[in-house]
Amino acid sequence: MEKIKLVIADDHNLFRKGMTAMLNQIGDFELIGEAANGKELLDLLARVTPDIALLDLQMPVMDGVETTEHIQSQFPHVKVIIVSMHEEDRFIIHLLEKGVNGYLLKDSEPGEVENAIRRVMSDGFYYSDFVSKALHRKVITRATPPAPLFNSKVQISPREMEVLQLLCEGLSTLEISEKLFVSPRTVEGHRLRLLEKTGTKNTAGLVAYAFKNDLL
Structure with missing residues (x-):
């Protein structure tokens, strides 16, 4: 073991x-x-x-x-x-x-x-x-409007948004794959693209970034 x-x-x-x-x-x-x-x-x-x-x-x-x-x-x-x-x-x-x-x-x-x-x-x-x-x-008490999350040349797809929502709910890669009826590898691909788009280092940073910028 x-x-x-x-x-x-x-x-x-x-x-x-x-x-x-x-x-x-x-x-x-x-x-x-x-x-x-x-x-x-x-x-x-x-x-x-x-x-x-x-x-x-x-x-x-x-x-x-x-x-x-x-x-x-x-x-x-x-x-x-x-x-x-x-x-x-x-x-x-x-x-x-x-x-x-x-x-x-x-x-x-x-x-x-x-x-x-x-x-x-x-x-x-x-x-x-x-x-x-x-x-x-943090989202509720933020006094100022969030800065734009993405510039005009970067778009987040509906499927990436679904994956992000489920990550923020604390679901694992396997749980997300079962919920969305896709393979774990597909979920991981979406997660990696989200990391690249947001410039975050890992899933924890990605979720914090999503809440901070009121993406959800």
């Missing part, structure tokens, strides 16, 4: 050890390293190759935002899930726009953490209920 390789960075030793113990109990998860700050994590990533990094936002030396930027430029194969105590919409939206793959609260149930990791591995992103609500609040 191929294991999902994980690393974790958090300056609170008790929380970090607790997360490590919890994740190590899951048979196909493997914790291959831990760090107390972003700088330590980047040094670790130079030696190991995880699938997912779980990051705290507030850490000494290098925080989660700066660390995420370095991971995306130096280790683009590593997916990032933020695990934070911050519930403010501005933190959530900012990090989704930065292209993080998921955002969890530190008081999340163990089952949700496991589900988030699996969804990020299979679909590239995970949105909890509170993240979805934050995105919707």
